[in-house]
Amino acid sequence: MQPAGTLPAAPARPAKTASFVQAGFLGGNEFGLIVLICVFAAIFSLATKGFASPFNLFTLGRTMAIDIVIGFSMMVVIVSGGLNLAVGAIGVCAVMAGGFAMERLGFSWPLGLAVTLLVGAALGAVNGEVIVRSGVHSFIITLATMSIFFGGMVFLSRAEAFRGLPPEVAQFGKLRLMGFLSPLFLVSIVAGLVLAWLYRLTALGRRMLAAGASPRAAEVSGIRVDRTIVGCHILSGILAALAGAMLTARHGAAIPSMAGHLGQDWLLPAFLAPVLGGTLLTGGKVSVLGTFLGAMLVSALTNGLLLLRVGEFWVQAFLGLLLLAAVLLDLGRRRLLARHRIAV
């Protein structure tokens, strides 16, 4: 498929040449994801009783919203050519700090949220600084900090949840707009819009993309690559904290185990969404909409399969295969494009 709007003189080129954010909509991942989401939604609506029910849409929306923000928190570091294994650990640490502030120190919920996001930003900053100063790959650094953050959190909290949060928190999680829409979903849309604005319409976002695509070229062009990468990790920490806060609203409590051991349970959704959405793992290319849709597809599939009574555990195996299929399809697509380019 060719992009619609290039000049007639231009030879046929792959679709991903346009602007910062992937254009060539019809040829891109986004369109394919929308088609897949529609197809699966139709199948599940017909094959199961509950899929299209307002209550299921409400709970599905909540799950989607959280997966979307988790995906964003990984996406923003993938942009810089790195990764952040500590997203889950940061998310849990941040909400436990927020929970402490609200329950023990009597903070109101906006202040509690501010504490949560600040702690997320601070832990992200720690990651970024250590990576930049040591020059060691983000994989091993965030593997270590994931263990440190999580261990520290459990040590300080004695693994006890904060259940006495201000009632607004749980109310927000239970709130239903128009009978089926969770406000959490709106939060994820706002987060997506902010990120899209960042990458499309700010100097900082452009710097992040350039630093991710080619750190040396970016440095020689006057970009402070180190600072920019720290910036990416701070943003990742904030988004992880936001995802944690959303999960807290859903549970009505801040629970140390809500992202699994060391926060590992978030890793798969965190990578699935950006990879399905066409964000390059090598950095420098991002699709906010793709990540959004990727997370939606994953949540919808999980939900539908559960309704079809495919066991909860087999769904995890299925998601693993989905990730594999996604990267293989992407590889095939790029090879096809490369061949096409040579033919031109």
Place this chain on the structure above:
Amino acid sequence: MERPLLEARGIGKSFPGVRALDDVNLTLAKGSIHALLGENGAGKSTLIKILTGVHRLDEGELLLDGQPVRFADPHAAIAAGVGVVHQERNLIPRFSVAENIMLERLGPSVLSKVDQSVLQAEAKRWLDLLELDVDPATPVGRLSAAKMQLVEIAKALSLRSRVLLMDEPTASLTPHETTHLFALLERLKRDGVTIVFVSHKLEEVLQICDSVTVLRDGRNACQSQSMAGMGRQDLVRLMIGRNEQIPAWAERDRTTEPVVLQLTDVSTMLGHKNVSLTLHAGEILGLYGLVGAGRSELAKCLIGLFPIASGTVAIDGKTVAINSVSEALHRHGLGYVSEDRKGEGLVLAHSVLANAGITVWSKLAGLLGYLKDGTVRSRVSPAIERLEVKTPSLAQQVGLLSGGNQQKVSVAKWLAAGVKILIVDEPSVGIDIKTKAYLHELLRALAEDGTSILLITSDMPEMITLADRISVMDGYRVTGTLVNNRDYRQMSEGIMRLIHGEEPAEDRVVVA
């Protein structure tokens, strides 16, 4: 005449937008040392890559022992007896010398035991042949660059290489090591090995080569000609063509203009010693030197990528300490067009707009860093238009443009930033002649408009075409500065003398 060992006939190779090789011929006789010469971008490296199986040829054929051959991959070339000793080392640093030499023959099956003593004994044979006195059990990572290179030669020979391609083999060697290497090459030649010697150092070529092929703009300037009776001038003439290639532009003297950049006794962490340079407003100061003379490294220290150890750098008369490229650009109006276009110059995966605008984002950003494509476009478009970048749109991915247009984009981004001082490093590597001529005119026009340019190039005609004055570097020092009188012969000889440090004070022009 004896049948040639390796013959390349009518080789043609194209890359998108560039015809790299056109009807190139090369004939290698058995037991000879054959020089392959050409300026940067003449097609040398493409030819080497075809001979070693890295690239496939589009047209023509390769004959080995008179039989047509096709190399599917680099290993196929090695297996056929065409070995290569690259500048970047193809060795495993933590493996022993013996294991590196014998890597191809560790054992018959994956589960067979590797007998180090057998490997060492076998490797010792080849080391002895090269009179290389190292313990075959030493890890390669502990050897000097010269010894690593000899290990690579030993490895190639042990694979029964009959043709040995050596790409700039003396670049990182001391004079003593070079002498040793040449004695070795002579010996190998007598034993019937054919050596293809690629070097910028013409003295060395004159010293040891029997025949020569010169490429110019992707074609043969001469084909497997005997070196007998050839002098340096002949080689230079073949490489760069005749003298009238220098456009008849007027001589320029800008030394009366105010000084914009002044280096006084600058020593750097990369090893420069007591470098002093003066650049005037609107002047083009050339920085000539052989590969490895420390020119690009000096540029990188100036723009803040590496620290300066001592001495002063002054811009517009004020002493400055530049710690990052960002400071160089935004505070001092200093820009650098890198020689490594694909690695440092451009973000290949991004659009023309993103690449040309990268230097102005900070300046253009509004509240909260707000920055529309339109804002960047209006700032960048004049530069793109002035340089006549051929692109379907500003949204085109830079990696898909031709080399010439890529280079224009990497210059455009500094024009867009409006820098006062521009360091241009090897601007015409890998671009076609027309673009090259265009870039020359542009750089001259920029200087006329008041931009000061520090030009780094190994391309002598380019240097003499553009520079107002030429400073010569060798071994991370400045050996002298000449005023360019645009007389090709005089200038090139003067520069050569300065490189070899033969001529002391009288050639140096005292800079006001």
Place this chain on the structure above:
Amino acid sequence: MQTFLGKATDTDWFGPLIVVVIAVAAIGSIEPSFLSSFNVQVLLSAIAVNLVIALAQMIIIALGQMNLSVGAIGGLVAIAFAGMMEVWGLPAPLALILALAIGTAAGLANGIIIARTGISAFIITLASLSFYKGVNLGITEAQPFYGIPEAVKAFGNTNMLGPIPWLVLPAAIAGLFIWYLLAKLRVGRQILAVGGNAHAAELSGISIVETTVWAHGLSGLLAALGGVMVVARLQIGQPSIGDDWLILSFAAPVIGGAVLAGGHVSVAGTALGVVVVAIITQSLVLFHIDPFVVQIVLGVLILWAVGINRWREVRVERRLRRA
């Protein structure tokens, strides 16, 4: 003596060894029960199991890649081993062979996909981690298998000689085997060559595909062995076996001086890395410190080891430049 010390400080095992000696001396003098026969036995069991897990990751680090699915393979093999004995009533030796075969196959699948597609090992093993874990949970529905034969239980909980448990035997064999493989066999040298300089290895006719598949197959086999050993030690087939292997599997090789970019690992260093981790874990228990502090310590150890390795690299480079 000076030169011996000089050489010793260059090796990978010297630093961790000093740490181990000092730690044992210090903890033993404060708390003599640390060196009691029982405690030594507990320590050695933990070391034995963790060494096998660390080796499973180490061989992939040698190749210059990573394997996130080590724990998932271990867990899958663990429940398969236990399940085959409980549900199908297979004799333990047969179940062992089949279990190891399953692990090897899982590793081979990783290797084949990575080598054939050229996609990063990180993403492929993340996908397979999820797949293997899902299959594990799908089969067990998160319920353990309890029907472990007495012989297997005994193997995991009795001593071979003095305070040395039987579990040390397979770990020692695995350690020696991997050392021999990497030092002496062609396949091991190929793995290190690809990790050290993949381009040079390929030019020398080494098949990257073949080497990658071998390394991942071995990693799967070792992960499987780890899973079986944990079943023997715990005396049940827990589906959650392997969940906490990831950090440890990286910590020990890195403490042991492994270069994450590939091409250099040390079995002795890794073994000492495992010992360091075990001593710290055990002493925290001994001093009644919150066990989750172990997580913090593990993380700090990784950062510290990465820092030390980097410092050593810089030092070697500097020495080379002077030479």
